């Protein structure tokens with residue numbers, strides 16, 4: 736079976752640090768036989784959630800933009816790699832706008848009690864986050880946000896690659912191990928056997 740792997744790069748910087756790590760992780764997944772697709776979120780027109788609560792009754796978001804197309808890809812994927820820079824201690828605005836539109840998924844799960852994805856499916860997700868400062872506390876907010884998001888996306892949160900003290904454009908290329916780690920973890924996302932880890936595997940590098 737071909738494992739469909741979707742990578743979403745949310746940084747506004749093409750060839751930014753999280754973007755380069757995502758590309759390596761996807762290359763790792765591809766080396767293990769996965770079919771990969773890379774998306775640069777800034778190419779998609781995604782408006783912020785307006786809390787109209789229409790999805791509480793319909794299960795779908797009433798804002799018509801590129802979200803529907805992207806959601807289909809996310810629900811279709813067997814593996815998802817979500818990459819973000821850390822902005823003010825959490826995910827960047829582009830990532831947050833996409834995540835907040837997931838409120839319609841929350842409505843399906845918790846209000847309408849509707850299953851959008853078969854529970855039989857083996858879906859797994861990985862997060863890549865890069866910050867420029869020396870703080871590692873910010874990884875906690877990324878973890879919480881992504882855990883809540885993956886819960887409504889009905890995908891198992893299995894891996895984190897968190898890196899701090901990397902700031903300049905493409906500076907990650909000078910890091911001694913980060914790109915190799917991204918490749919390895921991307922590959923492992925495809926090859927790792929079940930049972931899944933109780934908590935996400937956490938790789939933190941500086």
Ligand SMILES: Cc1cc2nc3c(=O)[nH]c(=O)nc-3n(C[C@H](O)[C@H](O)[C@H](O)COP(=O)(O)O)c2cc1C
Pocket residue numbers: 746747748750751752753754819820821822823824825865866867868869870873899900901902903904905
């Ligand atoms: C608006 C803004 C806010 C930022 N906030 C943080 C922060 O809270 N913590 C941190 O470690 N780095 C912060 N940074 C630095 C970026 O996380 C850092 O440059 C990172 O390498 C960017 O990743 P990218 O190249 O993938 O976009 C901030 C940068 C910007 C532009």
